Amino acid sequence: MNLDLTGLKGLQPQVAQVWGRVRLVPLVRAQVRGDLRIGLRRYADQFGVVDVGGRPDAPSATVYGGYIPHGMVVGWSTDGAEVAGDTVLEPYEERHPSRALRACGVKHRMIKRERRGARSRLRLLPLHVAMEAYLGVHFGGPDFAWDVYSERVLRHGLTPRVEWITPGYVLPDLHSALRLFEIHEGQCGVLIFVGGHFAGATVVSHPADYRRMHRALIDDFYGKMLAWASWYAPAADPAPVRLDAARVGDWNTLGVELRAARDAWAKVEAGFADSLLGRPANVERAYRMKPFELVRFDTGYTPGEVNHIGEAIVRDDGTVEYLKTYRLSPDQAARGFLLKHLAAHCWQLEEAAAARKQSVAQLIGALERAELAWMLKGHIRDKYRT
């Protein structure tokens, strides 16, 4: 699997628009092909439940519940022919797993193929595709039944696995920033910065789809720490443009200089998103729809770094046609890291601690800070605490 986000092929960052603590970097697509369109489907309820296991007729025990205000509908053509924009606008009736669950709006699967006649589309729940993968990290619990682990985690795994997120409308400046933002001609995406922190990227394939999607950005969810940043981080005014007068000889060069200064500045601003765009990601294929591929990825759960999870639709030539990312807050990254780290060392505390040059007490301290210490038996925690 390859997913190359470096420089976001085919997308040109533009100078950011700033409102309060929010900075929005527009991404403009040079070539719009039109063979993949993305529409938005609003749900009546903000809270949604997704059956992520079973078949439509036989509901499973694994259920994903959360803040799901909208879904996305993807229409595409396999032969490169243009897809009409209204393919993805027409609402479909969602089929629920069973009659009994229909009443509470249970959706079947994160990614679901919808067929009506000859046309077929994909319905996916934005960000939740990625979030599901993150929550599913060693969801089943330890693979080895060491006696330090509690009965509960050995028998039932990590369920219920809960993470906190912040809906966009809670961030104070974001609403104004999105409302007042002037969408560029040909704009297909945006990088969102809150209080100087990179919050996430959104990319779609077509400018008309972006116009619809732009307003839904307020309903997406963001990491917990961005709520803090949106209240307390210092607001920075955009830097004024400066040109080098000595390099201007005629009207033509003035225009060239201006464009160059802007491109350079846009590059600098997009560079602040390097934690996502400058790093290889662990990619997992979620759905294949020729010539596209829906993947989910994470940039690793490294403590002390900025970590993202996300989902993308990539064309076979590597063009990113759809992208949505979520920035994990530090504690979320720590949870992902510790689970993976323990698993890598066969869930043995001593080995795992030694690999980090730590004592077991320190490792347990880290688990406690990451709110994972409940996995261990109480007396083990007490033993190492003293």
Next chain:
Amino acid sequence: MSTAAHREDAAARVTRVEREDIAAFVTSGLACTGQAEYYTERIAQAVSIAFLHDYVRINHRRLYARCLAAGLNDFSRGMMVQGLLAAGAPADPAQRAEEADLIAATLSALPPPRVYRLFRRLRQARVNNRRTKATMRRWLTGRDLAFDALKYRGGLKAVARHAHLELPAEVGRALFPSGPRQAPFEHPLLEAWRQAHHDRRRIYDLPMTVAEGLAARFGIDRKTFLEGIESKMTRRERERVEASARASGARLDGLDIGRMDITRLVLYGLSRPAEEHADFRAPLDEAAARVARRLPRLGRVATVVDRSRSSRGSREKRNRPLGVGLAVEQVLRAATARHGDGYSAHWTVSPGSERDVPLGIAPRGQTDLAMPLVAALAGEPDAVFIISDGYENVGPGAADEVVRIARARLGSTAPVIHLNPVFDPQTYSPRPLGLHIVTVGVRTADDLPLALRLARFVEGVDDRADFEGWLVARGRRMVERWRARAGEAPR
């Protein structure tokens, strides 16, 4: 530094700061209407403009009063009269007389609803000095009180209570009835009004806004009502009911678009579907030519029009910044064509084709003023006009930087004038683009000749004395015209 040089320096600084204050005030007075704008809410506008008025009135009282003649918009003039009356009369008799004349002349030029609103605000603020009462009486002597008692019932009532007016008996009875049943009036309009409460045929003899309420009481449907009241509509009322007349299917005479001013015409045209746009071509040209005739010869002109998303304005000022931009563009086009000078228009996002200008243009895209400005300056015109709300968001300050370098390196001498239809509460002025560009507020394209005159002062071509001289002359003409109209003898 010697003391003399220091004093010199301080004096120069005072002069500069004064000029900046006054320039900010005058240009804001052209643009600001106290309504919500795209980027700022109503409350921010109100707080900021109120401060600016207080500041200038307290520091430059005489000049502030003289600015009543500067041709500022109705909102600003209303605020100025309110402020002057609330502050009490100045001690100097000459200044007092000058102010009183200017206030009276201003009030006579303002639309009556605005004057009544102003009087009610004075009442709310508990301003009831002798001058205020006298001003109210003086203004009301020129009014048809029976008519006002119906159409501006709340306003006249408030003034009557506040200024202890002696009203004609029947008007007083109409305003302050002593019981639910009214005896017949001798005044035909008041009698029609009395009868209209029980006779639905009489409502069509009343002013439209009065009739509208009674029509609702009788449950008359919109179509019948509009067709019946058509002869009583004022021109603005006719414009206002256009949409509801279409919706209800009422057959009214078409709007007289030949008489609309260019900005209104553009805004109305923008609200109509594309198939009708061709009908606007000739009236637009005529309206543009009317303003163009009042302009001096400008030489070759290039315009940069901001049609970015923010030019859609707010819910209260739908499309106003765009409408002003398009109207000014049309006027400048007409003005250069009159003298056979060159003209070119440049856009933040270029329109599909020339045919789309002006009514096919919708507010969209980012605000990139610098690129079109390079193109505009490259044609080496004699003057460049930018019409924009001043929120550059593809790198702020780029337009200013372009002008700086064009002057320093490319020998460009053309003045660059920025006409801004939006008041920015943060800078207490229409948002400027930078040091090398002169920013003047503007509310309609008809303000253009005035804006050009003010630009000279803002830029520093005229000093304060020149500007005040111009204001005094304008004020004198305004007072004379008012005297001639009202038949008042000069004092």
